[in-house]
Amino acid sequence: MCGIIGVTARDGNVVPLVLEGLERLEYRGYDSVGVAVNAGGRILVRKASGKLADVRRRLALDSLVGSTAIGHTRWATHGAPNDVNAHPHEDCDGSIALVHNGVIRNYASLREELASRGHRLRSETDTELIAHLIEEGVKAGLPVIEALAGAISRLDGSYALAILVAGEPGRIYFARMRSPLILGFGEGVNAVASDIPALLHLTRRIMTLEDGEFGWISPDRVEIYRLGAGGYERLKAIEVQARVKTVEWTLEKASKGGYPHFMIKEIYEQPQALQDTYNGAVEAPEVSRAARLIVEAPRVYVVGAGTSYHAGLVFSYYLSRLAGVASIPLISSEFKFYESTVGEGDVVVAVSQSGETYDTLEAVRAYKARGAVVIGVTNVVGSALDRLGDLTLYIRAGPEIGVAATKTFTSQVMVLQLLAIRAAEARGALDPSEAREKAGILAAAPQVASEAIRSSEPLAKLLASRGNWRSIYVLGRGLGYPIAKEGALKIKEIAYLHAEAYPAGESKHGPIALVEDGFPVFLVATSDSPEIAGNALEMAARGADVMVLKPSDMELDLKSSERIRILSMPGGGLLLEPYSLTPFFQLLAYYKAVQSGYDPDKPRNLAKTVTVE
Numbered sequence: 160m161c162g163i164i165g166v167t168a169r170d171g172n173v174v175p176l177v178l179e180g181l182e183r184l185e186y187r188g189y190d191s192v193g194v195a196v197n198a199g200g201r202i203l204v205r206k207a208s209g210k211l212a213d214v215r216r217r218l219a220l221d222s223l224v225g226s227t228a229i230g231h232t233r234w235a236t237h238g239a240p241n242d243v244n245a246h247p248h249e250d251c252d253g254s255i256a257l258v259h260n261g262v263i264r265n266y267a268s269l270r271e272e273l274a275s276r277g278h279r280l281r282s283e284t285d286t287e288l289i290a291h292l293i294e295e296g297v298k299a300g301l302p303v304i305e306a307l308a309g310a311i312s313r314l315d316g317s318y319a320l321a322i323l324v325a326g327e328p329g330r331i332y333f334a335r336m337r338s339p340l341i342l343g344f345g346e347g348v349n350a351v352a353s354d355i356p357a358l359l360h361l362t363r364r365i366m367t368l369e370d371g372e373f374g375w376i377s378p379d380r381v382e383i384y385r386l387g388a389g390g391y392e393r394l395k396a397i398e399v400q401a402r403v404k405t406v407e408w409t410l411e412k413a414s415k416g417g418y419p420h421f422m423i424k425e426i427y428e429q430p431q432a433l434q435d436t437y438n439g440a441v442e443a444p445e446v447s448r449a450a451r452l453i454v455e456a457p458r459v460y461v462v463g464a465g466t467s468y469h470a471g472l473v474f475s476y477y478l479s480r481l482a483g484v485a486s487i488p489l490i491s492s493e494f495k496f497y498e499s500t501v502g503e504g505d506v507v508v509a510v511s512q513s514g515e516t517y518d519t520l521e522a523v524r525a526y527k528a529r530g531a532v533v534i535g536v537t538n539v540v541g542s543a544l545d546r547l548g549d550l551t552l553y554i555r556a557g558p559e560i561g562v563a564a565t566k567t568f569t570s571q572v573m574v575l576q577l578l579a580i581r582a583a584e585a586r587g588a589l590d591p592s593e594a595r596e597k598a599g600i601l602a603a604a605p606q607v608a609s610e611a612i613r614s615s616e617p618l619a620k621l622l623a624s625r626g627n628w629r630s631i632y633v634l635g636r637g638l639g640y641p642i643a644k645e646g647a648l649k650i651k652e653i654a655y656l657h658a659e660a661y662p663a664g665e666s667k668h669g670p671i672a673l674v675e676d677g678f679p680v681f682l683v684a685t686s687d688s689p690e691i692a693g694n695a696l697e698m699a700a701r702g703a704d705v706m707v708l709k710p711s712d713m714e715l716d717l718k719s720s721e722r723i724r725i726l727s728m729p730g731g732g733l734l735l736e737p738y739s740l741t742p743f744f745q746l747l748a749y750y751k752a753v754q755s756g757y758d759p760d761k762p763r764n765l766a767k768t769v770t771v772e
């Protein structure tokens with residue numbers, strides 16, 4: 160996830176407008192910043208790693224002048240967050256500069272192809288390749304719009320692009336596929352950006368672009384085209400005008416994308432984050448490399464803290480079910496008690512959103528010192544885990560500001576599922592076509608998450624308003640257990656309500672003693688464990704207020720009754736159930752916190768990243 164903006168004005172200097180937009184886009188990424196201006200047919204680029212305020216001062220971005228400019232704030236996905244990988248990126252001779260948000264899936268093959276045709280590739284990014292693809296069209300004598308259409312038709316993945324072309328000083332070209340992009344129309348000034356807040360200082364007249372749309376803006380005009388199977392067609396002016404809406408947002412509301420808190424915004428960002436995760440990992444050679452290491456290892460350890468530990472539990476589950484590989488999931492702070500069993504060639508899969516969690520890094524260092532190979536799974540390129548690991552799998556969820564992990568959990572799960580599928584393939588437990596089919600199922604995860612959020616929202620709001628809960632159980636079996644643990648953690652940390660998760664089969668071994676009339680029990684029913692119906696009945700028989708969260712396509716020998724309420728979520732099978740059953744608990748925790756007057760973004764006693772023991 161990155162933030163992009165482009166502004167073109169009839170007269171005056173647009174650089175301050177671009178910088179103001181970037182300030183509001185920084186929540187989308189903050190590891191590097193760059194601006195390019197088209198100064199009378201010459202493109203000037205200034206960019207560096209670091210936060211906006213710092214780069215702005217160091218590179219004197221305010222001294223740039225031009226009436227057409229683009230800007231970018233980066234959240235690294237391909238290549239470390241350094242000066243060279245910062246956007247904008249240019250073609251061979253600097254006559255095309257572009258900024259990009261998204262992930263190009265066929266990056267490796269395009270890179271090889273462009274390099275073999277003699278292009279001078281300076282960065283490690285997927286973005287730069289797009290500039291060179293456009294360059295090829297332009298140098299072949301095509302109009303820029305055709306060169307752009309040709310370039311984007313070669314891309315597999317997600318992109319929102321804003322592009323300057325030296326020979327066309329007043330224009331900004333743009334394109335969108337599975338990454339957000341809007342146009343803004345002002346008086347003698349038009350703009351393109353990742354989201355509405357970035358343009359509110361310019362205009363409130365906004366149009367949202369659809370996937371497959373591309374075109375250009377100048378200060379007074381816009382042309383939009385739509386990519387189709389047989390080429391592309393231009394949208395009629397009347398259609399464009401009809402899609403321009405006036406937004407009423409205040410700036411304060413807009414800084415969180417219109418949401419009152421980052422947590423709820425990030426919950427809603429899950430479909431987009433999952434799309435980016437999927438694009439980045441489904442064919443990634445490093446996922447297959449990591450899978451081979453896993454199947455060849457004498458032992459596999461999975462370490463993580465909090466939510467990342469729960470994602471690790473989900474991984475152990477799929478690794479066992481799909482690949483038949485046993486692994487040892489560990490809470491990072493417990494690592495030393497198992498250290499003596501670690502040996503040469505063992506694999507440690509270390510899961511950490513931030514890549515900076517002290518206990519996880521300590522575990523990694525200790526196990527590495529004993530000869531283990533470290534596979535890091537993180538959201539932060541260039542983090543300590545990224546640097547320490549032998550191999551890193553990026554989750555590409557974009558920055559998460561709220562202390563509660565939400566979108567990073569589901570994105571971690573997706574990368575780890577793909578890793579388990581590749582491990583199954585490497586071990587021969589799945590043949591290549593079965594592995595392709597399983598990975599293909601995950602393409603539906605964004606849609607499932609989106610439907611799950613929609614279905615959960617009213618239920619979570621309603622249940623959150625029941626103010627008399629003092630303690631709750633969240634139970635699951637199989638896959639449902641780590642999902643239940645993650646749900647309980649959200650409720651504890653955000654709503655300050657005691658919530659305990661345990662495998663539902665454990666009830667009769669002790670915990671059911673607490674159950675009395677009205678005791679709230681949530682059951683996470685996953686399609687691997689229909690026997691959870693029995694757990695619902697045994698709880699209801701003791702007076703519990705039972706709520707069973709289940710995928711709609713799961714047969715369960717259970718009916719709604721006075722004591723048992725069935726909450727139906729989208730189906731799709733075992734691989735999609737983490738995306739179907741997780742958002743409900745995130746939303747329940749969120750609404751419970753808000754209704755109790757707590758700040759869900761900054762829960763008491765907690766920090767986003769725990770860098771101490």
Ligand code: M6R
Nearest residue numbers: 465466467511512513516563564
């Ligand atoms: O950055 P990490 O994923 O390593 O952080 C680990 C935990 O501190 C973290 O997952 C924590 O449990 C969540 N913020 C809870 O929502």
